[in-house]
Amino acid sequence: MTVYTPRRAARVLLVDAAGRVLLFEGFDPARPGHRYWFTPGGGLDPGEAPAVGAARELAEETGLRLDPSQLGEPVWSDATEFSFDGIWYRQEQDFFLFRVDSWQVDTTGFNDIERRSIADHRWWVPDELAASGDRFYPPELPTLLTRLGQSTTAGQDEASC
Template identity: 50%
Template sequence: MTSSGVALTFLVLLGLVVLVGPGILGTANRLDRLHVRTDAAWAALDAALARRAVVTRAVSVVCGTPALGTAADRAERASRVDRETAENELSALLEDLDRSVLAPALAAELSDAEQRVVLARRVHNDAVRDTLALRRWRLVRWLRLAGTAPTPSYFEIAEPPADVPTQRVSARVVLVDGDDRVLLFEGFDPARPEELFWFTVGGGVEPAEDLRATAVREAHEETGLRLSPDELVGPVWKRRAVFSFDGLSYAAEEWFFVSRAECSDVDTSRFDELEQRTIRRHRWWSVEELRATDDTVYPVQLAEVLPDALAGWDGETRLVR
C-alpha cells in the first residue's frame, strides 16, 4: 500500500473513532449507571425484606407461632440463590396468619413492611429490566462494555394477593433436538409486558389428566409435534414457584420431562388466544448459549442441570428453581 493509501486509511479510522467513540463512551457510562442503580435497588429490597423479617418475628412471639419466626430467620439467612424460595415460603405463612389477634399498631407495622417489600421489588425489577435491555445491545456485547459486572436477575416473589393463590400443577417438556439444543419460548406477563423471559414447552394439567398425558397434549398444541408417553423421560425435575401473572397469583408445581424431537420445525398455529398475545418467538438453545445469555430463563437452573439430564436419567426427580 502506498503512503497516500496508508494516510487515507488512517484518516478513515480516525474519523470513525471521532464519530463513534463518544457514542460508545456514552453507552458505557449509561451501563455503569444502570449497574449502580441495580445494586442500589437490590440493597433497598434486601433492607425491606430484612424489616419484614424483624416485624414477623415480633408477630411470631405475640401469636405464639414459632414456625413463623423460624421462616423469617431462614429467609433472612438465605443466600441470594435460595432467597426467593425462602421469602415466598414466608409470604405463604403470612397469608395464613389471623391478623385479627394482633394489636392495631403491630398489624399496621406488618402491613407497612409488606407494602415496602412490594414497592422495593418493583423498583428492583424495573432496574434489572433496564439493565438487561441495554446489555442485550449488539454493540454492548461485541465490545464487552459490561466488563466483569455480574448479570442482574429479577427477584420473583409474589406480591400479597387479595385472594389465596390459585394452585396450579403443570407438566413441562424439555424438548431437545439432535444437537442437544432445547426449545424455549419467549413471552411476557400481560401485566408487565416489558419483562421478557424464556420458558419450556408445557402447561396446566386438566381435570382427570395425568402428567404424561398433559405433556403430550401441550407439546402437540405448542409445537405441532406428536410425542408418545413412552418418549418422555422423567419427571427429571420438579419446580415450585409462587408468582403473579396477568394480575392473578399462582402457587405452581411444575414437573419436567425430557424428550427428543425428530426435527426442529415448530408449528405454533395451535396457540390459544393468551399464548398468541404473550409469546413473541421461539428458538433452540445450546447449553453454552444458556450459560452465556443475559436473558431471563425458567427454570433458572436450566443451563446447570440440563447436561446431566441429557446424559441419562438416574430415576430421581430433583428440585430445581
C-alpha cells in the same frame, strides 16, 4: 398477604440432536416489559396425568404429537410462585425430556393467551442460555440440561421431521 392460585403443570425439555433445547419467549400481559424464556408445556386439566398433559401441550405449542408413554417418567420436578396477568400462582410442575433429531416448530395450535403472550421461539445451547443475560425459567435450566445430556437416553424414543 399474597393469595396464590394452586396450579399443576407439565413441561417438556425438547432437545435436538445438537443438544439445543426449544424455548419460547413470552411476557406477562400485565407487565409486557417482563420478558422471559420458558419450555413448552402448561397447566394440567382437572384429573389429567402429567405425561398426558405434557404431550397435549407439546402438540398444541409445537405441532409435535407423541403418545404420552413416549415421555417416560419426569426427569425433574419443582414448585414455583409467579404472577401472570394479575393473578398469583403457586405451580407444582413436572418436566419430561424428549429428544428429537430436529423439529420444525408449528405454533398454529396456540390458544388465545399464548398468541397474546408469546413473542418468539428458538433453540438454545445450555451454555449460550446461561451466558445470555436473558431471563429464563426455571433458573436451573442450563445446569439441568447439562446433567441430562450426560445421562443415558436408553429407551427414549426419538422423532424427526
